[in-house]
Amino acid sequence: MLGYLLRRVIATIPVVVLISLLVFLLIHAAPGDPADLLLSEEASPQDIADARRRWGLDQPIYIQYLRFLANILSGDLGTSFRYADPVITLIGERLPATIELAIASLLIAIILGIPLGVWAGAKPNSWADNLGSMFGFFGISMPNFWFGIMLILVVSGYFNWLPSSGRSTYGVAQGSETSFYIIQSLAAGNMKAAWDGIKFVIMPAIALGTGMMGLIMRVTRSSVLEIMNEDYVRTARAKGLGERTVLWRHVLRNALVPIITVVGLELGTLLSGSIIVETVFAWPGSGSLLIAAIQSRDYPLITGTVLTYTIAFVVINFTIDILYALIDPRIRFGK
Amino acid sequence: MGNSATFEVEVVGGARSGRGRRLRGAIRPWLAPKVVVGSTIVVILIVVGALAPWISPYDPNGQNLARVLRPPDWLFGPHVLGTDAVGRDILSRLFYGARISLVIAVMVVIISGVVGLALGAISGYFAGTIDFAIQKLVEVVWAFPPLLLAVAIMAFLGQGLENLILALVSQRWIAYCRVSRGQALSLRTREFVDAARSLGAGHTRIILHHILPNLFPSAVVIGTFSMASAIISEAALSFLGLGVPPEIPTWGTMLADGRTYISTSWWLALFPGLCIFFTVLGINLLGDGLRDILDPRLKRSGSGIG
Numbered sequence A: 001m002l003g004y005l006l007r008r009v010i011a012t013i014p015v016v017v018l019i020s021l022l023v024f025l026l027i028h029a030a031p032g033d034p035a036d037l038l039l040s041e042e043a044s045p046q047d048i049a050d051a052r053r054r055w056g057l058d059q060p061i062y063i064q065y066l067r068f069l070a071n072i073l074s075g076d077l078g079t080s081f082r083y084a085d086p087v088i089t090l091i092g093e094r095l096p097a098t099i100e101l102a103i104a105s106l107l108i109a110i111i112l113g114i115p116l117g118v119w120a121g122a123k124p125n126s127w128a129d130n131l132g133s134m135f136g137f138f139g140i141s142m143p144n145f146w147f148g149i150m151l152i153l154v155v156s157g158y159f160n161w162l163p164s165s166g167r168s169t170y171g172v173a174q175g176s177e178t179s180f181y182i183i184q185s186l187a188a189g190n191m192k193a194a195w196d197g198i199k200f201v202i203m204p205a206i207a208l209g210t211g212m213m214g215l216i217m218r219v220t221r222s223s224v225l226e227i228m229n230e231d232y233v234r235t236a237r238a239k240g241l242g243e244r245t246v247l248w249r250h251v252l253r254n255a256l257v258p259i260i261t262v263v264g265l266e267l268g269t270l271l272s273g274s275i276i277v278e279t280v281f282a283w284p285g286s287g288s289l290l291i292a293a294i295q296s297r298d299y300p301l302i303t304g305t306v307l308t309y310t311i312a313f314v315v316i317n318f319t320i321d322i323l324y325a326l327i328d329p330r331i332r333f334g335k
Numbered sequence B: 001m002g003n004s005a006t007f008e009v010e011v012v013g014g015a016r017s018g019r020g021r022r023l024r025g026a027i028r029p030w031l032a033p034k035v036v037v038g039s040t041i042v043v044i045l046i047v048v049g050a051l052a053p054w055i056s057p058y059d060p061n062g063q064n065l066a067r068v069l070r071p072p073d074w075l076f077g078p079h080v081l082g083t084d085a086v087g088r089d090i091l092s093r094l095f096y097g098a099r100i101s102l103v104i105a106v107m108v109v110i111i112s113g114v115v116g117l118a119l120g121a122i123s124g125y126f127a128g129t130i131d132f133a134i135q136k137l138v139e140v141v142w143a144f145p146p147l148l149l150a151v152a153i154m155a156f157l158g159q160g161l162e163n164l165i166l167a168l169v170s171q172r173w174i175a176y177c178r179v180s181r182g183q184a185l186s187l188r189t190r191e192f193v194d195a196a197r198s199l200g201a202g203h204t205r206i207i208l209h210h211i212l213p214n215l216f217p218s219a220v221v222i223g224t225f226s227m228a229s230a231i232i233s234e235a236a237l238s239f240l241g242l243g244v245p246p247e248i249p250t251w252g253t254m255l256a257d258g259r260t261y262i263s264t265s266w267w268l269a270l271f272p273g274l275c276i277f278f279t280v281l282g283i284n285l286l287g288d289g290l291r292d293i294l295d296p297r298l299k300r301s302g303s304g305i306g
Helices: A002-029 A033-037 A047-052 A062-074 A087-124 A128-140 A142-157 A183-188 A191-227 A231-238 A243-280 A286-295 A301-328 A331-335 B004-032 B033-055 B090-126 B128-142 B148-157 B161-185 B191-197 B203-239 B253-260 B267-296 B296-300
Strands: none
Touching: A002 A062, A002 A301, A002 B128, A002 B148, A033 A331, A047 A087, A087 A128, A087 A183, A087 A243, A087 A301, A087 B128, A128 A191, A128 B267, A142 A183, A142 A191, A142 B148, A142 B203, A142 B267, A183 A191, A191 A243, A191 B090, A231 A243, A231 A301, A231 B090, A243 A286, A243 A301, A286 A301, A301 B148, B004 B033, B004 B128, B033 B090, B090 B128, B090 B191, B090 B203, B090 B253, B090 B267, B128 B161, B148 B203, B191 B203, B203 B253, B203 B267, B253 B267, B253 B296
16 A cells, blocks of 8 residues: 555656646746736836846746746745735635635535435436436536526525625624634534524535536436446345335445545536636635736736645545545556 | 249338338437437527627627616517616627637637547557657646636636637547547557558558547547537636637626626626526537437446436
8 A cells, every 4th residue: 555655646746747837838928028017017127137037037947947846846836916925825815715615515516416316326217317317417507607696696686595795794703714714613612603604605505516416416326226236235125124225225335436436526626616606706715816816917826826726636636546545455456 | 933922022021111110220319309409409509600690689799878787678679688787789799609609619629629639549549658748748737627727828828719719628638638549549459450551551541541530439429518518618717707808799708797787687697697508508418419329338438427
C-alpha cells in the first residue's frame, strides 16, 4: 500500500507542474504587457520600467516561469491589486463558504438520489422508473444558473419563504462570512444561528445539487438493476428475508461502489458549478471571488483562484484513487 | 413441376416478408419516442435559427425607450414575449440567440471532434512515446475542473468569438480523444490493418482509410452530448459576462439581464432559460437515442447519462 501511495504521489507531481505551466502560458497569452495592465494609466515610463524589474518581467521567460513555480510551491500566490491583501489569505477566507455549500449540495443529491434510484431499479419499467428517468433527463438538461434564478423568482420573490442572496442575516451571525457558519453554529449549540445559515444555504444547494442528484439516481438504478439478478440476492430471498431487507442490506451495499465513483467524478462539476451558483445567489465563496476578480481585472487573484481550484480538484481525485485502492486490493497490484 | 413452382413462390414470398421485417427492425429504433421528440426540437431550433432575420418581428438590438420592461402581450399585442430594460423585443432576441448558440455549438463540436479524433487516432495507432505525450496532455487539461479552464481562458484572453470557441473546445476534445484512442489501440492489431500494411500502405493511409472510419460512430454519439454541454457552457460563460461581446444577443446574456430585474420582470429570465433547457433536453434525448442505435457499447462508458 505504501508503495502504491508513493507511486501515485510521484505520478501527480508532473501533472501539478504542467498545470502551473499551462496557467503561466495563459497569463502570457493575455493581450498587452502585464506591467501596462497592472499599473494605472498615469504611470510614467520610468514607473513601468521599475515595475517590470520588480516583477521580474525583464527576465527571460523560462526564468519567469521558474520564479512563478517557486512562488506557488512556497504558497505565495501574490498580492491582490484590488484588496492589497495576499491572494492566499483572501481565498482562505472564502473557502469555508464554498465547502459548506458543496457539502450541502452533496447531501441533498445523495439523500434524494439514492432512494429514488433504488426505487426505480427495484421496479424497472414501472411508473416510478419512468418518472425517475424523466427526472434524470431534466436534471442533466437544466442549467443550474437558470434553475437558481427560477428558485429565487418563485421561492423568494413570490412566496417570500427563503432569502435570495448572501449567507447569513446581519445581526444574527457574528463573523460568519469567513467560517464554517452552519457547522460552527451547530457545534456551539447556537440553534438560531444554525437555522439562519440553513435557510440561506437551501436554495443554492438545491440549484447546485440537482444535476448530481439526477446522475446519482441513474447510476444507482442501473447498478441495483444489475445486482438484483446476482446469485446472492436469490439466496437471500430463498432463505426467507423480506424484500426490504434484501434491497437495503444486500443490494444497496453492493451498489455503493459505482455510486461512490460517480460522486467522485462529479465533484469537479460541483466545484465549477459552484462558481456560477455562487454568483447567482451572491454566496460569499471563492467562486464569486473569482468572478469578481475577473470583473475588476485582478490578475493575481484570478491566477490564485484558478490554481487553488485546480489543485484542490487534483487532490480530491488523488484521495478518491487512494480510497479505491483501500477498498479494492486489485487496483493496488494491477496496472 | 407445378408443386415445385409453388414451392419457389413460397420461398420468395417468405424471403420478402423476412426482408420487410428486417427493414422494419432497422427503422424501429429511429422511431423511439426520445429520437422523435429530440430531433423535432433540434429541427425547430435549426429552422428558427436559420430564419431568424426573416421571422423576427423586430430588430434584436432595436431599443425603444418608450416600451421598457413591457410584460408579455402573448397574442394580443406587439411584443409577444415582452421587452427588456432598454425596450428590445424578447422574442426577436430569442430567435437570434438560437442562431448564435447553434452556430457556436456546431463549430465547437466540429473543432473538438477533429482535434480529438486526430489526436486519439494518432495516440492509439502509434502507441509508445507519442501516445505518452498526448496522454500527458489529456491528463493535464483534464485536471482542471470542468468549465474552470474555459473561464480562465476567457478571463485572460478577453471576450470574443474566437476566444469563446477556443475556451469551449479546450476540454471538449478529450472525450473524443479518449474513446478513439482506446478503439485505435485495438484496431491497430486487427487483420485488416495488417493486410493494408502488407500491401504497402503507409501510416497516413492506414489512419485515414482504415482507422478513422471505424471511429466515426462513437464520435457522432459523443458529438451530440458534447453539443448539449457546449450550449450550456456557452450560456454559462455569457451569463458570467465572459462570452461574446454584449451587443450580440445570446440566451446566456439575456439570462444575466434577467437576473438583474428578477424582482420586477420575471419574463426576462424565464424565456431564455426555457430555450436553453428545451434545446439541451432535445439534444440529450437525441443523443441517447443515437447511442442506442449506433454504439450500444458506449452505454456503459458513462458519456451522457445511464
